[in-house]
Amino acid sequence: MTLKIGVIGTGMIGRDHTRRIQQVLAGVEVTALSDVNLDSARAVQADLCPDAQVFETGQDLIASDTVDAVLVCSWGATHEEYVLAAIAAGKPCFCEKPLATTAEGAKRIVDAEVAHGSRLVQVGFMRRYDVGYVALKKVVDSQIGAPIMVHAAHRNPTVPEQYVTPMAIHDTLIHEIDVFRWLLDDDYVSARVTFPRTCAASHAKLRDPQIVTLKTAKGTVINTEIFVNCKYGYDIQCQVVGEEGIASLPEPIAITKRLNATLQNEILTDWKDRFVDSYDVELTDFIKAATAGTAAGPSSWDGYMAAVTSDACVTAQEDEGALVEISYPARPALYN
């Protein structure tokens, strides 16, 4: 039995997921495409799935009988309406981040899914599927005692001019926000931001680097350095300190060389290479659950919690050094 997928949004990530479904993964095919730019949808159709149908709107695509499940890869501001439509249609839906552009929007999705009564939505937090984080979680859960602290870093060699201070939260830290909730099986209660002097390579509208301190309900303190003009590479670091010991996220596989008086490994410079393998795994998880009419992995609730936490972190950026409390309603039983 082959799962029939409709892809809304055929930009970079939509095209890449379409390729993945058509050429890499078993038991699935793209039967429908739509994009605000119809030519884009038709180009993907021509290149990757000639048998798919191109729809004028995402809503039409969701409604079509030829679609079992939906991938929302369109512009962020449109995510909420498509996800709500998919829930209304009772169709499993994979939504790229953000689930919605506001916490309120994400909450409306949670409410709709709860009203539906079973999970239909997976959010595209791919790090949970990365082989390194999966191995780290296994060790954190079983070998180092209860976590007490996390030391993390999210570094990018450079960012464009339009990347302003809050984007360090919404576009960058958002991955840590989700993955640490999952890694620690915990929720956040407060955020604080500390700014060192801004680095010389930054620009007027960006304070970079910054250190975000999150505290969890269980009392774990997480310090994450965000440094998006670090120059040397794209580098994701995470070390969990537990009652009995410490575990660290592994470095990506690299060849150790002895060359030019230097013992050396390459460090990646492009974020797209860092978690590239995890996209296959997250979609495999989606396909498996969607074939059974449901969803697994990062949920609407996770998307909502990420939105609430991001908002608190941005508030903390605006009031450097202040402790910003993070509050949210009780977790619906659907997400336990």
Add this chain to the structure above:
Amino acid sequence: MTLKIGVIGTGMIGRDHTRRIQQVLAGVEVTALSDVNLDSARAVQADLCPDAQVFETGQDLIASDTVDAVLVCSWGATHEEYVLAAIAAGKPCFCEKPLATTAEGAKRIVDAEVAHGSRLVQVGFMRRYDVGYVALKKVVDSQIGAPIMVHAAHRNPTVPEQYVTPMAIHDTLIHEIDVFRWLLDDDYVSARVTFPRTCAASHAKLRDPQIVTLKTAKGTVINTEIFVNCKYGYDIQCQVVGEEGIASLPEPIAITKRLNATLQNEILTDWKDRFVDSYDVELTDFIKAATAGTAAGPSSWDGYMAAVTSDACVTAQEDEGALVEISYPARPALYN
């Protein structure tokens, strides 16, 4: 278009490849199965591919119109006849190692494929598809100057009683024999074996460890330690020394822990875990080529060369310290 695969031999590896084709990889399905034990074939059919047909013999399977390409996963002694039959039928054929149980048998396959005029056979040397070796080859080809030496090790924690000295070549070193030819783009000219004292954990019919020294046509010297009672883990090491520098095969991804006064990573103990990801990649390569009616990756010639080299290494084992020359006919143009 979906490639229809017939699987001959439904033991451990045949079953696993069937699962891979049915559940993991795109554009392919298992349409036919056979096994000397028909119950085994029917069990795999029931579990993994209910629409597939079970054939009484591999020859019938190969001949069937429902089969575009063949996977030979049966007992080693039967490989030659099935591969020859697939070539005779003009169907792409993936053959698990060994290609044949003798160099002469492998040579007959080479001759048949050359007579056919285009490649149809891929041999299951999966290491060429391992992410570590692929990265190593890229560095060896471009960054460390021409290779001069290789230091390698193939270690296994323990082996059963029936594992005798020549199996260290046929079952163990065989992987290094193929992967170093590919890594160095070179051929072997001689072999020598040195035996240290046999370790206490070995048994009467096995001299373990041993060091096999291979020299190549370009003058590179490769020392490979084979130690199959090393106790501590399954460990594959490879370091290439070039004119300008040195490159090493990476360790498998592992979590670094600080625990119990020890900075530590796990080492694998089961060989099946070491190259598990490369099976998906080698079959993907086979599927892509077979869909186009041909074969890529490790060829019949590579299988033949591995057989010739293995024979020389066993001779070298029998005459410790002696230099055994390795000779073979000119490489047919088909394999350039």
Add this chain to the structure above:
Amino acid sequence: MTLKIGVIGTGMIGRDHTRRIQQVLAGVEVTALSDVNLDSARAVQADLCPDAQVFETGQDLIASDTVDAVLVCSWGATHEEYVLAAIAAGKPCFCEKPLATTAEGAKRIVDAEVAHGSRLVQVGFMRRYDVGYVALKKVVDSQIGAPIMVHAAHRNPTVPEQYVTPMAIHDTLIHEIDVFRWLLDDDYVSARVTFPRTCAASHAKLRDPQIVTLKTAKGTVINTEIFVNCKYGYDIQCQVVGEEGIASLPEPIAITKRLNATLQNEILTDWKDRFVDSYDVELTDFIKAATAGTAAGPSSWDGYMAAVTSDACVTAQEDEGALVEISYPARPALYN
């Protein structure tokens, strides 16, 4: 010419420095000893320096013509008076930490030394002489651009019952406080303390772990984890993030082993082993300067700044999350 040293305080560290002077280092001898417990002084005399004279008081020792330079290794509360006496006598003086038990006391020493007009005092901050920190400083000064952040940790496997929360500053962080000023060539302007939940292994009067955030005059932010019940080992970590790259303090030399399915190095568990080699180097530096009638290395000013910073950190502990400003008078020219 041999430098004649008087050692005040013959407990563990005083005895060890006496051994070092008598048996390891060139150009120096212990000619005088004193201790509040005369039997202790006589025992060290008998064991290590039979030709030395035992004095009833530190003041007598300092005044003696047989003493060119003084080592103050007595109980911390007595340091100030002995150092002041040595300055009054115009004799070079090496003082184990703390220089004084209060910032005011340390300031009195600074004032006395400034009044004297040249340096006479070296404080026993031995980390500045550790081969790892020295190598790190060289890289920080020349290769990674201006520092922006430091991520550090000071971990101890366990502490006794009498170790209470402020001791995490006075006895533990004190080393980081001094060594980071030197490493960064910078001064502190504020401190903040964050407490994760206290670990299960701690006791009622100790909040452990804690994270101390120091900000410097140049805008560098330093996060140091202090965790003195970490169980797994004595572990000092320090990573400096600069404009161009990152440099890390090396791990102590250790043998990498492959054993029991584990790739592993030993981690030290006893703090006394971690910087043991640096004691020889710091005393060599003292001897060289003292032979010329002066002092080098960590100064009275450094001891005073450490005291001021420690006081601020303890205040920050008492008011978790609050930003505590650190202020101090202008640096006297003597210390530039």
Add this chain to the structure above:
Amino acid sequence: MTLKIGVIGTGMIGRDHTRRIQQVLAGVEVTALSDVNLDSARAVQADLCPDAQVFETGQDLIASDTVDAVLVCSWGATHEEYVLAAIAAGKPCFCEKPLATTAEGAKRIVDAEVAHGSRLVQVGFMRRYDVGYVALKKVVDSQIGAPIMVHAAHRNPTVPEQYVTPMAIHDTLIHEIDVFRWLLDDDYVSARVTFPRTCAASHAKLRDPQIVTLKTAKGTVINTEIFVNCKYGYDIQCQVVGEEGIASLPEPIAITKRLNATLQNEILTDWKDRFVDSYDVELTDFIKAATAGTAAGPSSWDGYMAAVTSDACVTAQEDEGALVEISYPARPALYN
């Protein structure tokens, strides 16, 4: 009590040992110097030990009442006569390598020392005092089971034109020859040399790299790569494979940097930096034993065994691939 040392030969190493004795080590002074070039001796006297006496000949120096113990740092061809004279005078003698330029010469020293009846000679094999090798030996002796194989490398970035093939044994491998006997507590029984193609950077009179295979009396096989035009650095590698696991010589302390898309450590390029700390330790050992009228550490017998083994390795170079047996008389009881 101060040990009075006479230094014969005031070239680079003689001057450096004099500096070490005068300025670094306790309980010792240089009281006498001699050199075939008297101006050299006088220059060292002026710079480092104005109270020392300059002797016209090494023999006069040895005979002087002002000399308790002798350091032989002169040209290799003169070592034998000075060591024999020191033994005749009953004075402890530290001799830089080689102990003698022939195995016969070394044997004459052994015989003289045995006739004397107690140890007087220490040979300057400093690696036995290197912190890395000492730590490795401790692990090899206690944690990895009985050794079975050693994989080693001795690499130099480049060598001058006058460095010809046999010097790879006499000047380079000589260190491994001694240190592995000590590390394994074993003796050699055979040598074999394998030459890969010579690297492009070598010259007409040097076959480089080469692999020397030594087998020991206990059956351990040691493969050492010698590569003196490796370009990338001065690099000493040693991995011991035992019955239970593997232990490796640590890399020298280095700062790990993240810089320019590269995770990197410096590799040394100058051999003089690699074991620099071990010279202090070996002389400390000599001073301690000599003060007691005897010698410790590497013995005349070790120097003789190194000479015998070197000769066998050079013979093995001249007959590539041949197994050259290594024989020697029974070890005198003095050296047990």
